Amino acid sequence: MSNVILEIDNVQKSFGGLRALKDLNLQVEEGKVHAIIGPNGAGKSTMLNVCIGRLAPDSGVVTFNGENVLGKKPHEINQAGISRVFQTPEIFPDLSLLQNVMIPAFARREGSFKFNMFGNVCNEKEVLEEASHILHDIGLNEQEHDHAGSLSRGDKRRLELAMCLIQHPKLLLLDEPTAGMARHDTNRTIELLKKIKERGMTKVIIEHDMHVVFSVADHISVLAQGTIIASGTPDEIRGNLKVQEAYLGGAHL
Amino acid sequence: MNINIPSIKKDLFVMLIFSVVILSMPMWLKPLGAGYPDLLQKFAIFGIFAVGYNVLFGLTGYLSFGHAAFLGVGSYTAVWSFKLLTMNVLPAILFSVILAGIAAAIIGFISLRRSGIYFSILTLAFAQMFYNMAYSVLTPITNGETGLQLSRSDPRIIDNMMAQAGASLPSPTLFGLEMSGYSGFYFCAVLLIIAFFISQRIFHSPFGMKLQAIKSNQTRMKYTGYNTRPYLLSAFVISGMYAGLAGALMAVTDPLAGAERMQWTASGEVVLMTILGGVGTLIGPLLGVGIIKYFENIFSAMNEQALLAAYSFMPDWLAKVMVTITSPFVGEGWHLTLGALFVVIVIFLPGGIMEGLGKIKNLFKSKKKDTFTEQIPPKLPEKAEPQKEVS
Numbered sequence: 001m002s003n004v005i006l007e008i009d010n011v012q013k014s015f016g017g018l019r020a021l022k023d024l025n026l027q028v029e030e031g032k033v034h035a036i037i038g039p040n041g042a043g044k045s046t047m048l049n050v051c052i053g054r055l056a057p058d059s060g061v062v063t064f065n066g067e068n069v070l071g072k073k074p075h076e077i078n079q080a081g082i083s084r085v086f087q088t089p090e091i092f093p094d095l096s097l098l099q100n101v102m103i104p105a106f107a108r109r110e111g112s113f114k115f116n117m118f119g120n121v122c123n124e125k126e127v128l129e130e131a132s133h134i135l136h137d138i139g140l141n142e143q144e145h146d147h148a149g150s151l152s153r154g155d156k157r158r159l160e161l162a163m164c165l166i167q168h169p170k171l172l173l174l175d176e177p178t179a180g181m182a183r184h185d186t187n188r189t190i191e192l193l194k195k196i197k198e199r200g201m202t203k204v205i206i207e208h209d210m211h212v213v214f215s216v217a218d219h220i221s222v223l224a225q226g227t228i229i230a231s232g233t234p235d236e237i238r239g240n241l242k243v244q245e246a247y248l249g250g251a252h253l
Numbered sequence: 254m255n256i257n258i259p260s261i262k263k264d265l266f267v268m269l270i271f272s273v274v275i276l277s278m279p280m281w282l283k284p285l286g287a288g289y290p291d292l293l294q295k296f297a298i299f300g301i302f303a304v305g306y307n308v309l310f311g312l313t314g315y316l317s318f319g320h321a322a323f324l325g326v327g328s329y330t331a332v333w334s335f336k337l338l339t340m341n342v343l344p345a346i347l348f349s350v351i352l353a354g355i356a357a358a359i360i361g362f363i364s365l366r367r368s369g370i371y372f373s374i375l376t377l378a379f380a381q382m383f384y385n386m387a388y389s390v391l392t393p394i395t396n397g398e399t400g401l402q403l404s405r406s407d408p409r410i411i412d413n414m415m416a417q418a419g420a421s422l423p424s425p426t427l428f429g430l431e432m433s434g435y436s437g438f439y440f441c442a443v444l445l446i447i448a449f450f451i452s453q454r455i456f457h458s459p460f461g462m463k464l465q466a467i468k469s470n471q472t473r474m475k476y477t478g479y480n481t482r483p484y485l486l487s488a489f490v491i492s493g494m495y496a497g498l499a500g501a502l503m504a505v506t507d508p509l510a511g512a513e514r515m516q517w518t519a520s521g522e523v524v525l526m527t528i529l530g531g532v533g534t535l536i537g538p539l540l541g542v543g544i545i546k547y548f549e550n551i552f553s554a555m556n557e558q559a560l561l562a563a564y565s566f567m568p569d570w571l572a573k574v575m576v577t578i579t580s581p582f583v584g585e586g587w588h589l590t591l592g593a594l595f596v597v598i599v600i601f602l603p604g605g606i607m608e609g610l611g612k613i614k615n616l617f618k619s620k621k622k623d624t625f626t627e628q629i630p631p632k633l634p635e636k637a638e639p640q641k642e643v644s
Contacts, residue, residue, distance in 0.1 A: 052476060078478035090476070092469035095462075096256040103466045106459055107478040115487055117460040121258045124459060145256055163477070 005030040005202050006051070006171055011060030013046055013226075020046045021057065022226040028171070033193075033203045035213045038223035044206045045087065047223070048173050051204075052084050053077045065170065075112045081170035085177055089156035093149030097140055097159060100148045101131040104163045130166065138162045138192065154185035158192065165196060172196075174205040178212050190215055214238075264453055267535075272446050279435065285547075290434045292550050297441035298502045299546060301448045303526045303538035305495020308452055309488050310524070311533035312461055314468035316373045318520050319360065319380030323353040323493040325387065325515035327500025329394065332401045332510045339411040340423045342432055342440070346501045353497020354490050361489035365482060368471070380520055387512035400511035425505050437506045444502065448495060453535055455491070464488055465533075529598055531607030540606050548591050555583035 006028040013021040020043045028034045036044050049055040051062055053074040062069050069077050083104075092100050105127045110116075122128075135141040138158045143151075148159060157177060164172055177193070178186040186209065193216045197203075207213045213220065214234050221231040222243045230236075230243045237243055259267075278296065282288040287296075306320055327349035334345035364375040387395040395401055403422055412423070425432045432440055455461045467474050467481050474481050504510055513519075526545050531537025557580055564572035582590040602608045 054476075073480070074475045075478050075480045078476055084476055086476075090470060090473040092466045092473060094469040095466060099256070099258075099462055099466070102459075103463065103474075103479075104477045106463070110459075112478055112480040113483045115460060115483075117455045117458050117487075117491075119458045119460070120261055120264075120454070121457055121459055121462055122260050147256065163473075167478070 003030040004028065005065060006204070007061075007063040008047070008051070009061040009063065011047075011050060011062065012058045013043075013050060013055065014058055020226050021050070024060070024223075024227060026221060026228060026231075028202060028204055029219070030202050031200050032218045033197055033205060033216050035217035035220045036204060036206045036223055037208070037210075037213060037220060042223045043226040044223055045175055046226075048084060048175055048204070048206065051077075051173060052082060078107070078167075078169075079112055082173065083164035083167050083169035083171075084173040085157070085160050085164055085175060087175040087179065089153070089160045091148045091156055091160050091163065093147065095148060096145050097135055097148050097151075098128070098131050098144040100159055101134055101162055101166050102127050104167045105130055108167045134162045134166050137165075137195075139188075154181050154188075157181070158189065161189075161192065165201075168201075170202060172201055172203045174203060174207075176206055176208060178207065178209050186212065259457060264457060268446075268450055268453065271449060271536075275442050275446055276439070278442070279438070286551055287547055290438050292546065293435075293438040294441050294502075294506045295546050295550075296543060297438060297445045298499050298506070299523075299526065299542045300445045300539050301441075301502065302496055302499035302523055303530070303542045304445075304448050304452045305492045305499070306523045307492075307527055307532070307535075307538045308455055308495065309492035310527055311538070312456070312464035312468060313485055313488050315365075315368065315485065315489070316524065317364075317376040317489070317492075318373045318517065318524070319364075319376030319378075320492065320496045320523055321515045321517065321519035322360070322380040322383040323357055323496035324500040324503070324519060325383060325510070325512065326353045326356045327497035328504045328510035328514055329401055329500075330497070331501040331504035332403070332508060333394075335403055335409075335425060335504070335508055336401075336407040337410065339409060340425050341411075342425050342427050342501075342505045345425070345505065346444075346498060349497045349501035349504075350494045351497075353500065354494040357490045357493020357496075358486070361486050361493070365485050365489065377517060377520070380515060381517060384512055384515040384517070387515060395510070395512060398512075400509055403508050425508055432505050441502050441506070444498065448498065449535070449539075456535060460484070460487075468533075525595065529595060529605055531605030534605070534607040537605050537607040544594075544606075545591065548587050552583050552587035552590055553585070559583075 004027045006026075008024055008026040011021050011024040012019070024043070024047060026047075036047070038044055046055065050057050051064075051069070053069065053072055053076075057070065064077075064080060064082060067080065069080065069082075072080070092103065095103075102121075102124075106114075106124075109127070132141060132144065135144050138161070140151075140155060140159060140162075148156065151159060161174075161177065178189050181189065190212055193203075193205075193212075197216065205213075205217065217234055219232070220234055220237040221228050222237065222240075223229070230240050232240070275297070278293055279288050279290075282293065287293075302320070302324065306317070310316055330349040330352045331342075331345040334348050338344055360376065360379045364372055364379065367375060388397055405422055409423075427436075427440060430436055463474070463479065463484055467479075467484060471481055500514065503514070522545065526541035527538045528541070529544060530539065530541030557576055560576045560579060560583065561572060564575050567575065580586075582593075598605060598609075602612075604611070
């Protein structure tokens, strides 16, 4: 049993009368790819929002690397080592691809604030090199001077993934990285996810596409109506009748 | 489209050309009828104001409607420095910049708690507060409606230690060199060149890039580990200091400070200048300043006689028709011309004159390989991604 890097303990969150998260408990082990599946409205995105400080839960504790993250600002949580890929790509559409990946590279090196108004970007050789390298990895190096806003949706998602990877986060949260993607783009993303799996980064991935889930995940948790109803290896989840009823509608995989 | 980060060599080359163009303004503006010191000083002073404003609005996208307040703070401080210490302009400028910076830090600290329209309204409210206080509670400092003026009985501690006060009212000097006429212009021009140089450095520094990223997507910035507030506050204070410098120079070239300098129309003017020239471009705001100040001074001075002279090559009846058509646009009606121009530019060239120049340049150089643009093109609605898929 390896270390638990992220622990969600008894988290509750209500929006008005709607209880989005009910006694949510989840443990993510270091170095694993942990997939969260569940029907729409199960509270998957709410759970990620609580982890990155976007939402404050009503009660409960979220511990990352032995430290409570609740009450911390989003930038502090990121600096502690959690990066997130959003469901709709959050990139810098007016900047070039190169600048898009340089910004997070600077964040890792310089922390949350550095006032260096007389430096020149051209002198930041290391950052430039690292940024070019990661764009090469995701296959967007030829367009590095283009506006990120002009990319296709699939490319934007991969760019956002690169922006998170260049930070070398301890924990990467992916919210439906293949939603709305064409089949070949999905396959490319799976390849990319497998590639970064080898680097031993812990990942929590929310996904609807079972093909993606079963090809990358080490561990799967099923979330329904704000609580975890099952948790286990992909094979265990496949065989779990409760899951099949709640989520897969009784169909056999 | 292409965004390259310009190299340091290129930056220095641009600076060289810029300096030559600014310093030779008296020569090349003469044929245009604008080569007199009073207007040249205005070009340089408002140039500094707009360049500084662009550091905030152009890089971060935060639209401040209260920058005239810092202009006023700069002017009053400079005149007080003349009154109390010395007629030398350097301490006056130094104090103005520092005090405007402090005012900006306070206003910015509060206003930057909100973004978008709420930020604009907060800055506007603060500027109007300054404006109205100058007429009421602050009259001991601002001298109310009369405006703050020099007088012979001012203490001028440093000057009076050096020499006896003269019989006439002293004027601001730079170690004995009087700051009026062309010497005043060259002094302002040198400061404009320095101001432009600093703004260029900011634009091409990692700090500037982060400010642009905040403009582009502040949410992403926060979840990328940046504390955006200190970045925004730094940009706000820097642009406030620029405005303080511009205000000080107004007092240097004409040692008088009035509260009308802080009215919201003055804040609005710098917004117009920046948008007209091109938000977020280095040169754009200066073009905006040039055009607005030129219109204000040249077009407003035209009358029917001048128009008739301009149309003298036409037959008499045609000239009369032309004068009837064009006369509402000059003289008192110069605002009409400016308004029409502004409407045309905002509709057809949302990136201002710089976007227009870029388009012309692309027409000629469509085959050239590395097109160099230093501007951040504005968000064009038609370029929004068409394939919004439902996930």
